[in-house]
Amino acid sequence: MLARSTLRLAAQPPALGAAPAGARNMATLREIELRLKSVRNIEKITKSMKMIASTKLNKAQRAMQAGKQYGVANSEVFQHAPAEDPAKRKLFIVISSDKGLCGGIHSSVTKATRRIFADTESSVESDSPIMVIGDKSKAQLSRALGKNLVMSFNQIGRDIPTFADAAGVADLIIKSDVKYDSIAIVYNKFVSAISYESAVMEVETEEALKNSPGFKAYEMEEEVTKDLAEFALANAVYAALVEGHACEQSARRNAMDNASKNASDMIGKLQMQYNRGRQASITNELVDIITGASAL
Amino acid sequence: MSSATWRNVFTYNKYTQIAARALRQSLNESERVQAEKRGLTILRYQNWENGVGGPQTHLVPPVEKEIKQGVV
Numbered sequence: 001m002l003a004r005s006t007l008r009l010a011a012q013p014p015a016l017g018a019a020p021a022g023a024r025n026m027a028t029l030r031e032i033e034l035r036l037k038s039v040r041n042i043e044k045i046t047k048s049m050k051m052i053a054s055t056k057l058n059k060a061q062r063a064m065q066a067g068k069q070y071g072v073a074n075s076e077v078f079q080h081a082p083a084e085d086p087a088k089r090k091l092f093i094v095i096s097s098d099k100g101l102c103g104g105i106h107s108s109v110t111k112a113t114r115r116i117f118a119d120t121e122s123s124v125e126s127d128s129p130i131m132v133i134g135d136k137s138k139a140q141l142s143r144a145l146g147k148n149l150v151m152s153f154n155q156i157g158r159d160i161p162t163f164a165d166a167a168g169v170a171d172l173i174i175k176s177d178v179k180y181d182s183i184a185i186v187y188n189k190f191v192s193a194i195s196y197e198s199a200v201m202e203v204e205t206e207e208a209l210k211n212s213p214g215f216k217a218y219e220m221e222e223e224v225t226k227d228l229a230e231f232a233l234a235n236a237v238y239a240a241l242v243e244g245h246a247c248e249q250s251a252r253r254n255a256m257d258n259a260s261k262n263a264s265d266m267i268g269k270l271q272m273q274y275n276r277g278r279q280a281s282i283t284n285e286l287v288d289i290i291t292g293a294s295a296l
Numbered sequence: 297m298s299s300a301t302w303r304n305v306f307t308y309n310k311y312t313q314i315a316a317r318a319l320r321q322s323l324n325e326s327e328r329v330q331a332e333k334r335g336l337t338i339l340r341y342q343n344w345e346n347g348v349g350g351p352q353t354h355l356v357p358p359v360e361k362e363i364k365q366g367v368v
Contacts, residue, residue, distance in 0.1 A: 142349075149344040154352070156339060164337040167309040168355045172341055174307055223300075227308035234309045 029281065032274045039270065043263035049101070050256035053249050057193070060246040063160045064190060071201065071239025074232050081215035083208040087182035089125055091173070092116070092148075093237065094141065095187040095244045096134035097157035103251035105188055105196070105244075106136040112198035113186050114144055129178050133169065133241070150178055161245055166238035174230055182208060183233065187240035188247035194254055196247040203236045205229055 094113055096106045116124060129150040132138040138152045151172065156165050182204055189199040206229035209215050220228070302311060313335075320331040339355040 142344075147346065149349075151341060151343055152349065153339055153341045158338075162334055162337060164313060164335050165339055167313050168337055168339045171307050171309050172355070176343075223303055226303070230308045231312070 029274065029277050032270055032277060036267065036270045036274060039263055039266050043260055043267065046256045046259040046263060050253055050260060053253035053256060057246065057249040057253055060160060060242075060249045061190075064242045064246040067239050067242035070235045071243075074203075074235045074239070075201075077209075077218075077228070077232065078202065078204055081204075081209055081212040081218070083182060083204055084211055084213065087180075087208070089179060089181045090128050091178060091180035091183045092128060092130045093169075093173070093183065093185045093240075094130060094132045094134075094137050095185060095237075095240045096132070096137035097244070097248055098135040098154050099157070099248075100136060101252060101255060102248050103255040105248050105251050106134065106140060108188060108196070108198045109186055109244075110137050110140040110144065112200070113141065116184075116186075116200075117145060117148075129180065131173065131178075151176060156241065157245055157248065161238065161241035163234070163238050166241055167234045169237050170230060170234035173233065181205065183236075185236055185240045187244045190243050190246050190250070193250050196251065201236055201240055203233050 092113060094109055096109050100106075113130065117126065117128075128148060130141060130145060130148045131150055132141055132152045133154070133156055135152075135154050138149075138154070142149055153169055153172075156169075182202060185201040185203065187199060187201065188196045190196055204212075206226050209225055209229060215225075317335060320328060320335055323331055337356060340352045341355060342352040343350040
């Protein structure tokens with residue numbers, strides 16, 4: 001009878017989660033070790049990405065200073081010859097890039113575009129065409145405003161954008177059969193090395209320039225006006241591309257910097273946990289040995 | 297000079313790109329290498345209809361590098 005009760009006691013499954021104490025510590029120690037190794041690798045990767053992004057940022061900033069002058073010279077003509085009536089059908093060009101891991105660059109530009117469309121005060125037609133540069137924004141916009149998407153471009157932004165890129169984009173826009181009264185370029189404006197904000201650049205079309213009263217003062221011929229409109233579009237796209245590229249590099253550097261800091265915090269915490277666990281298991285083993293020895 | 301007829305064929309941007317390419321190819325060796333980088337573009341584009349994208353096409357088709365046969 002007593003034997004049966006002891007057998008029953010021994011046959012009872014152990015309480016949930018109460019594995020033998022030494023074995024559990026070993027299992028979690030192994031887990032912590034693995035996590036520590038992988039977080040260390042991640043920290044190395046994010047640190048190197050940060051280094052690369054900060055060297056690229058220097059180059060990109062210099063190119064941006066030069067490229068912005070094109071945009072400034074452009075807008076001077078449009079300031080002296082503003083369009084008479086507000087544009088009804090705007091073509092939106094959204095500037096972002098193909099690569100990720102750069103913080104909120106792509107969503108900032110996408111959100112700005114969606115805000116313009118959702119804003120009922122502005123006189124933007126709901127079927128205004130959109131063209132996107134960059135795969136990341138293309139994916140976001142094709143989900144949100146997919147019907148308005150007309151053309152998309154990629155492979156820009158691997159290196160500093162060239163005027164050849166901007167001229168190619170402008171040519172494709174002009175040759176496509178898209179109808180518009182004016183063009184709005186949505187891009188990220190470089191505020192400082194740690195912050196950026198989305199902005200819109202307006203470009204006028206040839207007809208808007210011709211009908212504008214201030215433009216008569218320039219006394220241009222017909223054909224040259226068409227040239228000016230095309231060149232102005234390429235200029236504006238170039239300025240926006242270069243500034244967007246600089247914003248992307250700075251955002252990537254900041255994001256990788258934060259990631260490295262978080263990773264090193266995690267490494268510190270995990271290291272503490274690991275040491276405590278190791279010392280606890282050693283202490284347990286010592287206690288077992290000593291009680292075993294004292295029982296003899 | 298007769299009035300230019302290139303405007304019927306291509307845009308002013310294409311005109312400047314052609315002129316720039318001619319200028320870059322006429323530079324001396326070291327300057328040419330620097331300037332060639334400014335003329336590079338690997339742009340790809342695709343047309344969209346009703347939320348569906350078409351095929352992606354290169355603006356400037358990449359030059360296929362021929363595999364050199366080993367010299368015996």
